[in-house]
Amino acid sequence: MSAGLESRSDAAEPLGARAILLLVALVWGVNFVATSFALQGFSPWTFRTMSFVAGGILLLPLARALGADLRVPSARDKLHLIVSGMFACGGFGALSAIAILLTSTGRVAICIYTMPIWVVLLARVMLKEALTPARMLALTLCCLGLLILLWPLLQAGVSLGALAAIGGAVSWAIGIVYLKWARIAAHPLTVAVYQIFAGALVSALGMLVAGEGPEFPVGFQPWLGLLYGIVAGTALGYLLWFRVLERLPAGTAGLGVLLVPVFGVIASAILLGERPTPADLVGFVLILAAALVALRAPIRTA
Numbered sequence: 012m013s014a015g016l017e018s019r020s021d022a023a024e025p026l027g028a029r030a031i032l033l034l035v036a037l038v039w040g041v042n043f044v045a046t047s048f049a050l051q052g053f054s055p056w057t058f059r060t061m062s063f064v065a066g067g068i069l070l071l072p073l074a075r076a077l078g079a080d081l082r083v084p085s086a087r088d089k090l091h092l093i094v095s096g097m098f099a100c101g102g103f104g105a106l107s108a109i110a111i112l113l114t115s116t117g118r119v120a121i122c123i124y125t126m127p128i129w130v131v132l133l134a135r136v137m138l139k140e141a142l143t144p145a146r147m148l149a150l151t152l153c154c155l156g157l158l159i160l161l162w163p164l165l166q167a168g169v170s171l172g173a174l175a176a177i178g179g180a181v182s183w184a185i186g187i188v189y190l191k192w193a194r195i196a197a198h199p200l201t202v203a204v205y206q207i208f209a210g211a212l213v214s215a216l217g218m219l220v221a222g223e224g225p226e227f228p229v230g231f232q233p234w235l236g237l238l239y240g241i242v243a244g245t246a247l248g249y250l251l252w253f254r255v256l257e258r259l260p261a262g263t264a265g266l267g268v269l270l271v272p273v274f275g276v277i278a279s280a281i282l283l284g285e286r287p288t289p290a291d292l293v294g295f296v297l298i299l300a301a302a303l304v305a306l307r308a309p310i311r312t313a
Contacts, residue, residue: 028258032267035251036302040274042244043119044282047111048236052228055108056217061237063100063211066245070204073250079200091193092205093212099186100210100249105217106179114172121160122176124272124298127153129184130265137188140260149304153269156297159290184265191261199253207249269302 049058074081083089103123110119131150134140142150161173186206195202228234255264273295279285287295 028255029267031251032255032259032264033270035248035255036268036270037274038243038248038251039268039271040276041278042240042248043111043275044278045236045239045244046108047279047283048232049240050108050112050233050236052230052233053226053237054221054223055105055112056214056221057223057226058237058240059104059108060211060214060218062240062245063104063207063214065241066249067204067207067211069241069246070200070207070250073246074198074200074204077200079198081198081201081204083195083197083201083205088193088195088197089205091189091195092197092202093209095186095190095193096206096209097186097213098182098189100206101213102182103179103186104210105214106175106182110172110176110179112172113175114170119172119176121157121272121276121294122173123180123183124269125157125177126180126183126187127265127269127301128157129181130187130261133184133188134191134261134265137192138261145304146263149269149301152297152301152304156294156301158294159297160294162290163288187256187261187265190256199257200250202253202257203249206253207245267302269298273299273302 046058053061071081083092107119107123110122128150131140131142131146135142190202190206255267259267276285276287276291276295280287
């Protein structure tokens with residue numbers, strides 16, 4: 012292959028990963044509304060357990076169809092996948108669902124996506140990822156946007172919903188950086204399946220502790236929300252997300268998903284009637300700018 016073809020191929024790889032990241036942001040943004048629908052009939056632990064189990068099962072035939080080897084021969088890699096999944100899927104999934112019950116869907120989307128801040132800081136310490144000028148600019152815009160969006164919550168006092176959402180963000184960030192640190196040589200589908208089932212394990216344990224049993228709510232919306240959570244929010248979303256993590260640095264991927272709360276708030280306004288304030292709109296613009304800076308920045312490591 013010529014040098015020109017190689018350079019074009021190298022340039023296309025991160026470009027394609029960024030396009031996938033935009034799709035992930037859209038899928039997960041709408042998933043906040045779907046989760047709100049599902050929680051009208053399901054408890055958080057039951058909803059997350061059903062979503063993760065069914066979503067993981069859905070990926071198994073897809074893995075076989077694509078020829079992905081789901082075996083992970085190394086016991087070390089299996090352990091790392093499970094530990095990472097317990098944070099990235101289990102902790103994040105449970106805390107975000109609890110947060111949606113305690114505060115508005117749009118606000119949860121905002122608080123959850125403090126995740127990029129924690130990812131960039133943890134990646135700098137644990138992975139030695141470079142804090143490039145573009146990444147610093149994106150992080151600064153992100154912090155300003157989130158501060159504007161969170162200010163009403165801070166003025167109202169401590170919000171358990173906001174704290175649960177931020178806890179979910181930290182848990183997700185730990186899982187992302189841990190997975191990058193472990194350097195597991197496995198197909199993205201294999202990573203997705205292991206992580207999703209690890210999340211199901213955490214949620215099932217939560218069900219046992221809470222003493223919950225099978226739930227069969229009456230009504231269309233909870234089942235519609237569950238279906239979207241299984242097919243799009245879990246199976247498709249996590250498959251694409253781990254593909255992105257394979258191709259992009261953790262910091263770039265983390266800052267890129269700042270678009271999720273933008274899509275989430277737009278979906279909440281359309282489907283739930285939640286209306287952003289003028290201050291919210293300023294915060295959204297800053298977060299959108301941060302995401303665009305992160306997505307356009309060159310890929311560099313320390």
